[in-house]
Amino acid sequence: MIRTLTPSDLRKDISKQKIDWKQLKKKEPSRPLIGQERALKALEFGIGNKRGGFNIYVSGYPGSGKSKAVNHFLEEKAKLEETPGDWCYVNNFQDSFYPKKLKLPNGGGQTFKLEVQQLILEIQKMLINAFESKEYHDRKEQIIEEFRQKEKEFLKQIHRKARENNFTVTRTPIEILVIPTDREGTPLSDEEFNKLNQKERDQILAKQSELKDELFHLLQKNREIERESNKSLFKLDESISSYAIDTLLEELQEKYIGFEDVLLHLSEIKNDIISNLHDFLKASLQQEGPSYKQDVRFQKYEVNVITDNTNLSGAPIVLELNPTLNNLFGKLEHESYMGTLITNFTLIRGGALHRANGGYLIIPLKDLLFSYFSWESLKRALKNNEIIIEDAREQLGIISAKSLKPEPIPLEVQVILIGSPRWYYLLYELDEDFKELFKVKAEFDTAMDYSLSNIQDFAGVTYKMQRENDLYPINNKAMGRLIEHASRMADDRKKISIKFREIRDILHEADHYARTGEKKVIDVKHIEQAIEARYFRSNLIQEKINELIKRGHLMIDLTEYRVGQINGISILDLGDISFGKPNKITVSIASGKVGLIDIEREAKLSGPIHTKGTLILQGYLLEKYGQDKPVSLYASLVFEQSYSEIDGDSASCAELFALLSSLADLPINQGIAVTGSINQKGELQPVGAINQKIEGFFEVCAQRGLSGKQGVIIPRPNLDNLMLKKEVVAAVEKGLFSIWAVDTVDDGLEIITGFPAGKRLKGGSFSTNSVHCRVDERIRQLNANIAAVSASNAKEEHLSY
Incomplete structure (x- = not known):
């Protein structure tokens, strides 16, 4: 059957629709996104399911409103969820190569960091005062005096024993000299000693050896007394410092009851200070008063806050547009010291996964796949439910500078990938982990049915874009022409394109022409001008x-x-x-x-x-x-x-x-x-x-x-x-051009x-x-x-x- 097409067959005219444009201008769109019911239902189901691999792949072409819809649903869902706590890294006093993690309540990371800083300052001040006090010096002097008296008594015994055997004792830094004397107690010279007969000399030497052994045992006993004295001094220092620190820790320990990791860390701080009391006091005194940041010796007591959710209400929503390994998982920074790169736990930096932990992470898939190690590392993190900070050079087998192995942080996040349908099908077919980790697909269409309700929704969204972007008002004819162009964009008279990115660009360009022409409204000629200008800029080859x-x-x-x-x-x-x-x-x-x-x-x-x-x-x-x-x-x-x-x-x-x-x-x-x-x-x-x-x-x-004899045969x-251009429709109407539809x-x-x-x-x-x-x-x-x-x-x- 041959059908010679009439002008009404060639183009859909929006003017035939009865639409109350005035009412639509006042009405806000009731839905977050129009024409995407399938995708919206998938998002309604998927968002919030953070376990079991129910991560979401948002599939669609550019301009289909994917990001807008995802953000809308996330904001609605996230604000109803519990705000996650903060994560910190602290020094591991047993092995600094493995920094330890601490979890604190929402906003507690920075608070705990300041509390520890203040704690160290107060400990410095209190210990300095305690060890400079008269009571401490009196008790210390008492212990020392007791040792001196015991030592003096031992020395008396040593000298008495030596005199009784006609010897004198002289102590040098490297040995004890037992020197024979005459009856008057005067040390014998070598000449006098050699004048003695052999028997006398042998007796003296034997007695000297016997006396040396006896004196050695006495000195050993004296050293035991000295060690006991030192222990007494250490116990004194420990008792004083422990009392001072416990007094300061009492309030913090009471505050963090139930946080076992925090209490353990506070206890380890106390033990480390006591174990290194001399260095701690020396560093404190060298700073001419208590100070926290002037000496690297106090760095090990710092708290490195990785995620700070102080100002967050609800679950976090993080958009990572550059998903490199470091940006996703964090990194270990290094400092140059005497030509060598060194690091410590205070140089650990968190990534997007840390910030999104307990909430949602949005990533453009293409950028993720093009970043070395990011895709495989993300899959591993989702499978193991933990964030591991590691250096990319280690994965390549390259020997790097001094590094650390921070304790993994538990991960509870829903990842939302945004990409094209092609990427989805490729991953689904080629990556066996993908289908297990991303079980929800939210597929966005590029067009919706050409119906009165959808036309009204389209117009409502367009009016909203005009207001949000501070554009000139759009009159009725201009809106009708824009809808006709959207139908042409869909390549289907029964559809309307919902590629609102392109619609927005046309509006911006039409607004420019309206302002250039000193008009206060966007008219149909401005829409036509924008459409034609966009075509003209690209059709040189044609x-x-x-x-x-x-x-x-x-x-x-x-x-x-x-x-x-x-x-x-x-x-x-x-x-x-x-x-x-x-x-x-x-x-x-x-x-x-x-x-x-x-x-x-x-x-x-x-x-x-x-x-x-x-x-x-x-x-x-x-x-x-x-x-x-x-x-x-x-x-x-x-x-x-x-x-x-x-x-x-x-x-x-x-x-x-x-x-x-x-x-x-x-x-x-x-x-x-x-x-x-x-x-x-x-x-x-x-x-x-x-x-x-x-x-x-x-x-x-x-x-x-x-000539009037030209035309096109189409199926x-x-x-x-x-949805042909008006000049083609006009030529058909005048009989100058024909279009036939055949079966x-x-x-x-x-x-x-x-x-x-x-x-x-x-x-x-x-x-x-x-x-x-x-x-x-x-x-x-x-x-x-x-x-x-x-x-x-x-x-x-x-x-x-």
Whole structure:
């Protein structure tokens, strides 16, 4: 069935809808996002399920409102949840290589840090005062005096023992000298000692050795007394310092009852100060008064707050736009010391996972995958429910500077990845962990149904954008034109695009033109100007191609009638713009058995889909004409002046028309272009970018001059996709350009040749003087030619014998 389209078929007019624009301007949109019910239901279910792998993948194309919807639901959900506590790292006094974590209540991290700082200051002050007090010195002097008296008594015994045996004792830093004396107590000189007989000398030496041993035991006992004295002094210091510290710790310990890790850390601070009391006091005194930050010796008592949720109400929402390993998991910073990089627990820095712990983390998937180690580390953290801070150089096996191994922090977070559908399907197929960790998919559409309620919702959102961005008011006609453009963006008259990023850009540009023209309102001409200007900025290549066609460099016939030649329409997609471009398709026929030759395929310029479309043509020929005979021919098909790869099957209908024209020896009107794919039964199937294809051919015709005999044949299923420019609609209304919608190949043949396609009659033939009849006769003639040649060759071969 052939349908010649009227202007009402080519464009949807919003003015036919009865809409109270004034009321919509006052009304706030009732829903956070329109046209995304499927995605919103997925978010309603998924957000808040932080365990069991119910993380969320938000799938959609740019401008579909993904981030806006996610933020809306997160804000509503997060504010009702409990605010997570703070996490800190403190020194591990047993092994500083493994810093310890502490969990504190919400806002307690900074408070505890200041409390510990104040504690150390007060301990410094109190210990200095305690050890400078008269009571301490009196008790210390008493212990020392007791030791001196015992030591003095021991020394008396040593000297008395020596005198009784005619010896004197002299103590040097390295040994004890026991020197023999005469009866008057005067030490014997070497000369006097040598004058003694051998027996006397031996007796003296034996007595000297015996006395040395005895004196050594006495000195050992004296050293035990000295050690006991030192222990007494240490116990005195410990008792005083312990009492002073306990007095200061009592309030903190009472405050943090129930926080075992905190109490243990406070106890370890006390023990470390007591164990290193001399250094602690020395450092305190060297600073000329108590101070916390002037000496690195006090650094080990600091508290490093990794997450501070003091000003947070509800669960945290963190958006990490640069998800590198360090930005996600934190890092260990280093300081240069005498040419060497060193670190300590105060240089541990938290990452996005620490800030989002207990809440939600939003990450753009593409950036995550392109960051080294980030994806695998994130999966490991989600599987193990813990955050491990590690140096990326260690994963590469590179020897780095001095490092630490901080204790892992428990992780409770819901990760929300935002990415395209393509990334989702690739990960789902190739990454076995992905489907276990991201069980919720929220898929965003790019269009919604063209209905009155949706039009009202679209307008409401647009008015809201206008107010939020402080743009000029949008009048009714401008809003209607914007909705019409949104329908064209969707490539479907029954849909409206909800790519509000692009809609917002058009509004901003229209606002600029309104302000430039000193208007106080955005009118329809400003919307038109913005749409046309955006197109104009990108269509330089299209204009160059059209110029080449106009000058005859690209040979496109628009007024002649040619056999085996037709104008197809291809689409060129440059990213920011796509446009239709006419292509001359020609077919040559000869006798042979090769069949259909696609020159593009032979030259390796044909994509797989185009090749499939060409093979379908062969199926059509066999189905239509090969029921009672073989279809033996040689047909070559080519896109003229095409030097790049061709793909897609939207030209298959045009190719078939050219092929049948050549077989039937019927000329085709070159002013009519054809787009559409076919199946083996001869039915036309819809194609993409139908508006751009029609407009592309129209512009080429318009620059040559519209004759009224030009137009485009499209598949009937593409009727719903038509949202053509007004100049095309106007040309159709004036009869200068035509657009036909057809269902089958037969319908199109009648338009482009002016002959009836023909029907199959009983016996297998076709109705007289029809296209199919002429094609069928030509195939029979080609078969006969082949049979005659084969018979002649056989006869010559027989005669040669």
